[in-house]
Amino acid sequence: MSTPTTRRTDRGLGPAVVALGGGHGLSATLSSLRLMTDRITAVVTVADDGGSSGRLRDELGVLPPGDLRMALAALCDDSDWGRTWRDVLQHRFASTGDLDQHAVGNLLIVALWELLGDTVEGLDWVGRLLGARGRVLPMTAVPLRIEADVRRPDGTTVVVGGQSAVATTAGSIVQVRLDPAEPPACPEAVAAIDAADWVVLGPGSWYTSVMPHLLVPGLRDALLRTSARIVLTLNLSPEEDGETAGMRAHEYLEVLHDHAPELRIDAVVADPATVDDLETLSERSAQIGARLLLRQVRRGDGTPRHDPLRLAAAYRDVHDGFLGDVGTPADGRG
Template sequence: MSTALLKKTLRNFLKSNSSPRKYHKTNSHVIYQWFKWLAPGLFVKRWLLLSAVGVLLTSLGIGISTGMTPVFYTLQTLKGFLAWITTILPNYISGPIAILSGLLFIFWGQNRSLNNITQVLMPEGNDKLVDLLLTHRRLNRGPKILAIGGGTGLSNLLRGLKDYSANITAVVTVADDGGSSGRLRREIGVQPPGDIRNCLAALASEEKLLTELFQYRFSAGDGLNGHSFGNLFLTAMSEVTGDLERAIAASSQVLAVQGQVLPATLTDVNLWAELSDGRRIEGESNITEAGGKIVKIGCTPENPPALPKVLQAIEEADYIIIGPGSLYTSVIPNLLVSEITEAIACRNIPSIYVCNIMTQPGETDGYTVADHIRAIDVACGKKLFDTVLAQGKSPSEKALIKYAQEGSHPVFLDREAVKNLGRKILLTNVMYEDEKTGVIRHDSMMLARVLFQWYSRV
């Protein structure tokens, strides 16, 4: 039986070198996949070696406990058998054959074992288990990133960052009072879940399906109409677990989120803004609609306490990214929590602000890159970042016309003013323009790649 098995194994091995190219590629891929298990960081080699040492120690223990008699006779028999083999085949032939046969048996046995494990853990077989383990190890060795913002800008950034690190903490504003989030906030008294929902979906392993599910809006029913499923899910989790922080943690486990999403504060915060014409506007959704120039922004209550986990994440961070997102209603609201601002200012680590590509009507009309920086500096009273990322390439003429009709224009890079503010400029092209809709935003993957390249050089 064993001889037949050996012949079959050798035949398959030789076939891989002499058969058509298709089979050669298949076998080469299998061998390549198997050797991935020996890659650094998977902690497989040390356990294989430990197993081999265990076999030797067990054999030695049996020999000692039996007075070495069985071992002695076994070795004598084996010596005679090997001598007989060399009379048929010289040792320079029989030796390599025995080594090759042993390696083939080890390879075959380990490969079948790992395949069986993969079939149990991954019945769909979308990816090899070893590839997932290698990716998992690589991502867990990534830098600890703190991303601050809100709205679609932050979730778009997270979608790209999660391919470079699993150690991501997204700090999200909870000042939203419009749409479904605003209704839930007024009717139930929970903190607005909208931006948190977007970030959870962006960091989820099954992003496409979960995004569709979380972003699904009910279009019928007196109570459900206009609400998104994700907002209702987080609201229900808040009621079950007791607060938003626990609800996010529980939801993250259910959704297999890579990293963590944290609200800047658990306090019920309301934004207010003073406009150049003297008006004072209350409420995040009303600020943009007011259509004036913002000269000062704040929140009620003043200086709300930061979530302790946010302060811990800042203390442990290797890299801080601020933005992109609506300047006054997504980015700055997080920085109105003075404890967060103080904690960031105390860290001497790479920090960068991702400036918006286009101005936002009713919020940053006519703003340049330096104007965005000044707004953050004034709101915080401190310098929180040393570099600003700005878009270099201009949008297409079609997109410019579309946005101009809405009162939006590209954010102009005034180099000298930025340098006078003590900031370095990272000028790059990370823009994505949808050909059908003409919508302009940062390309998730391009932005993440540029940010990591910059981080590796700092």
């Protein structure tokens, strides 16, 4: 059986963009990027161990499909066909039996993996069903476990294991790591980063959705060597509880730098309403060589969610800003 290719439209090509992340944060990025380009590759974390994904992972030994499903749904074709199949993928059963809270898309993805014996090919088939404007890839074909060193309020440090536990931990996360420690990167994901014009990191759960990409050696190496511009999108608000409780805007940059000090960031996108110390954020951005772009990107209803149109406009401003550079940038890449 031949591998399908995802649908491409004729409405302009746009830049080749790779978006890294998982969950609702990655979905927000993809919903925005699809408004400016059809050349999108989503590279998704595969460490989820809760809910429907965790149950399928434990029972069948497969990658957790949930974040992959959400990314595919975000890229569906804007037609009755695409939206209907998106809704089918996102539908969850409500029952008193084993199907309770399983997402249809999770079951479909795992079924294709079993039939085809190939993770990427199975995701491509779902993308074709949706008429997806882009491609969705796992960052590795190996199910991952996240571990974190957490400093408790009493000053002691403990190890917390599992994405669900890390995401809801009480205390300050000092360091995160993966088990296995050096999983092989998905070759198609590495190739996409190598060929990209832009790479977008964030928004999302910083330690469990954004940082894991930098801990996969093949992806990390690709991010260090790529000629693509790398854009960091900051979260709209810290969580009241869990992994980023109390984090300020500039601290997201510091965490990223602590885990990958050699990573080059070209631009930082932040909503001014979420920045409580603009001077410090500006200084931190300048220290890592990044331009800071302040734009209102949250929805107008007051919820801490990104508005696709506003975020797309911010990305276009970043893109146009670099296109409008006069002379040669300090990094010499032009």
